[in-house]
Amino acid sequence: MCSLGNASLNQAFSNRVNRLGHALFAAGIGKNQKVATTVLNCLELLDLYSAAAKTGVVVVPMNSLLQPRGLADLLREADTEFILTHPNCADLVSAAREALDIPDSNHIIIGTESQEG
16 A cells, blocks of 8 residues: 555555554543444545554444344444444434434534435
């Protein structure tokens, strides 16, 4: 991934990954803790997987096409304490969280909303 011509891009990526890793720790997400994701394919997902690799956080991907009840069942089975969500999936996750004991503070929205949905 590293070449002389892309050094500034690599540094920007590394900076984003490090900021996200620090933000995960600041939110109380530590090594070996499970974080569910309902994130659309986006660059932030690459940042998340890289930050997880650096910090030891376990990423548990969820299907954003599920109905709230199905998502709630998967979240319960996965035994996750935190959920990272894309803005386009926030309503789905909020509906699923109603059946679970996951506080608002453990529901983190990342990325930017797209018009395509």
